[in-house]
Amino acid sequence: MKELFWLIANIFKITFKDKKNYIVYIVLPLVGIIIALVAYGGEKEEKIRIGIIDEERTEITEDTISFLGRLETTHIISIKKSEMEDTIVSGSVDAVLLFEKGFSSSMKEGNPNHIQISSIRGTEITGFIKIYLYNYLDNIAAIAKAAKNEAEYKAIYDNYKKSSFKLVTNGLQDTSKNKKMTYQSIGFLIMIMLFGACNLSEIILKEKERRTYFRLLASPLSSKQYVSANIIVNFIILAAQIILTLLVMTKIFGIDLNIPFIEMLVIMLLFALVTVGLSILIVAFSKSSAAAGALQKLVILPTCLLSGCFWPMELMPEAIQKVSDFLPQKWVLATIMEHQRGEQFGDLYLNYLILFSFALTFFLIAIYKFGRNNNVRNFV
Template identity: 25%
Template sequence: MKKILAICGIELSLIFKKRQNYLMMFAAPLLLTFVFGGMLGGNDGKLRLAVIDQDDTILSQHYIRQLKTHDDMYTFETMSESKASEKLKQKKIAGTIIIPRSFQAQLEKGKHPELVFRHGPDLSEAPMAKQYAESTLAKLNIQVAAAKTSAQAAGENWKAAYQTLFAKDPKDTAPAVKRKTFSDSEKNAGASDTASTAAGFSILFVMLTMMGAAGTILEARKNGVWPRLLTASVSRAEIGAGYVLSFFVIGWIQFGILLLATHWLFGINWGNPGAVIVLLSFFLLTVVGIGLVVAANVRTPEQQLAFGNLFVIATCMVSGMYWPIDIEPKFMQSIAEFLPQKWAMSGLTEIIANGAHITDILGICGILFAFAAITFAAGLKALRA
């Protein structure tokens, strides 16, 4: 064990002796998080949506009032279709909800009117907003049915019964919606733009660092370090373990400092510490394994760095590190399922946005462990060849 720790210590000292490594490991991800996180997170956090009421009836107006009940999450503005289309093009609103002309007539017949929801391709929260609009409509449909039943029993018009039962108190009838944010400024964990940017850039630069660090294996073999260690009664297994441990420690030092720095600088709460440690540990093992695979299939440290960086940047793009994965084509989303970055990002989102604990992310950890096992086995086999 002492020999393994000694090799690990030597590699750590070599990494941290180079000042340019500090720029890649810490300064670059923090700077990019500040720039892009600030650009994306400079609004009040609410989705601004336009409502186009083509029906203009009692039920359509009440539906709009119910939509506006939860103003902690959405901002709804009633406007004409032409004005809404113009604002959507200018990206002043995130989307539009069109209430069709037959809205009340369909509800009177017990049917479910079809809303038209339009939005830009980069709106990652579109499914959630659409679900909120549909759930509010479903509630309204139930209210109308209840009003008609009550009116039949009392022998009165259903509209009068509806006004008495529901129209005066929309706050008590609208479905509850809770907004979660990545920041913990109000003790709610969630996924803000700054936090998702921080997670993405942290994963990207940790992988880039690990690709460069794995190149030291090639350099050591090329310079005759391994043969000298073998003659000094150090086994090949101990040499390999020492290098792998050094890569793992380097990755955790970088991740740890980035997590603390983004918490202090940007107020990001990364969630349950135990879950974060377990998830990132499995992810780092996977990255080390990928580094070994690349190192085993190139001839020089320069090739290791070039191919490693190309692989990292390309796969991070596909995995949704730079933009919401929902906007990617279906075939790219399918490819992302086989990339560890996608699963690491999913795990972090679960921990930070939904307050997940270790038991909640065991499935994701199992997938990352499988990635690590496969890449380690392939890398070690190739290095022995």
């Protein structure tokens, strides 16, 4: 055990002797957060701009316009009918609401009419306006149907306006921006973790090339202890990267992960185990540090692209989405997104099992490959 601790300390010393590694293992994981903030941090919730054309200017139309103006998600702009087409086409307003002559009379008859909604943005806008507007107009129409005469209608309508029962709208917090920033940051972190882990595992190859490895084995140290120490150091550094990144995201930049911190940490630590296994596997199949460097580039970048680390999987063709099912990065991101949608651990146990299976498979193949290297010039 004493020898193992010495090896761990020695690998840490070798790793951070090169000052560039401070950038690789500490600074680069934070770059993904900056990229996410630049990409999505400037997004703001915009109000729907409704152009109003009131050809009647009656109490009913004024009350209806006032109602729409009180909604938290709308902004009312008075325009002229001659400006209607230009304002819609130019994008000055998202929709135009036209109260034609005869609107108030139709309301008093209990049959709302002479009202038009125009927009080039389709049902995304018109549907929203109709939901609130038609509900309000239906209430007034019901009053007109219930009233026996004009005086009674006026009395009931005035009481309705004074009533303490009002339609109140409360906007739900838009979590999509935080989810996008989390996705982008974690996707970039995944790539950095993979490259960083492979660089750490390459120390084994570099030690061989410098003949240091064989001098170590001439001591009481064993090859298994040497590789185990490399794995432990690798996992510790990856865990530190994960914790640092998550703390900076949540505590400094105020990004809401939309899942508990501990759950995110568990998911990423499990992926760290997968990452270490993959890095050891690459070393096992490489005969030199140059070969390992080429192999990691060949493996990491394409798989990160196919797994959706840089953009949502939904944007990719269906065939590529099926290929990503065989990549661990995809399962990490999928598990995080499912938790953000409210899924619990019990519902996603298969995802965790798949990630653990990836890690176990990588380690077993690496152990087998090391075991087949019988030449004394090899590692284990």
